[in-house]
Amino acid sequence: MSKSKRLLELMMTINRKRKFTVKELAQEFGVSTRTILRDLQELSELGVPLYSEVGPHGGYQVLNERILPPIAFTEEEAVSIFFAIHALRHYLFIPFETEISSVLKKFYNYMPGDVRDRIDQMKNRVDFLTPMRQLTSPHLSILLEAAIYQKVLLIEYESKKGKSSRQIQPIGIYASNGLWYCPAYCFSRGDFRIFRCGRIHSAINEASTPESIDLHHVNLENRELFLHADQATISVYAELTKEGIRRCESEIWLSSKLNTRNDGTGWLEGSFSKHDIPFLAKFFIGLGNEATVKDPPELISQIKRILHEILAKYDSVTKHL
DSSP: OOHHHHHHHHHHHHHHHSEEOHHHHHHHHTSOHHHHHHHHHHHHHHTOOEEEEOSTTOEEEEOSSOOOOOOOOOHHHHHHHHHHHHGGGGOSOOTTHHHHHHHHHHHHHTSOHHHHHHHHHHTTTOOOOOOOOOOOOTTHHHHHHHHHTTOOEEEEEEETTEEEEEEEEEOOOEEETTEEEEEEEETTTTEEEEEEGGGEEEEEOOTTSOOOOOOTTOOTTTTHHHHTTTSOEEEEEEEEOHHHHHHHHTOGGGGGGEEEOTTSOEEEEEEEEGGGHHHHHHHHHHHGGGEEEEEOHHHHHHHHHHHHHHHHHHHHHHHTO
């Protein structure tokens, strides 16, 4: 076996084992312990985070930040990955902020000069625009970790009703229109809720939190099946113009409820929680003449009430002109 191939296989082996002795590796690769020691030294110089322990139970150990084996990308694959990551710069907060910066530098610095020139030319020619939000979301990493490992968090949350402490078990995080959201099971409410990450002031994993529940079957793809399962719901139907369809398509929470005709117009139809009526009323008012709500009557009444208040406000302004 060539030295380069042995180093590559050695890197994959120690990533898998995590803890090992030089003697074990020497036997596995059929070389001397001196050769393995030299190989480990070379891997360490390449950045593989190795830690040695002395004594009868000693050996080598790979630290938490494992180094993955080299992956061969085509030029087009490398450029596409670079720009997919580059697009995230519009978010002031992301779960892997430091790591993403490091990945971009590695991709860029280790590319051939002509590929770097191509990227430099493309940077101002292609973009994925996202609204720049000033709200801070510093707890994305802990929320994501809690979702992956089924942990319960104690959070300080600020809603329209004020600040409160909540015990939640996240099922994931997602971004929409520049804002981050965290669907989670709320132990205080005994139901699933969606939390705006920018309104979470603190998030910690405390021993006093309740025992976690099994939520492996709940994820971002099927969350709608659980979010309103135990709540009173309403059926909403609204006609949409072409522009109305286009604007609703940018809302991730409406994707499963939109229907489009051949002429580009369409309709929105689906179930929502009754608690969402005030939010839906403001949303449809924002669409103006591009949407016409047909059902339910309570949503139509809420829209008319808000519009009446707006008209009354501007009537008052006109009187003082």
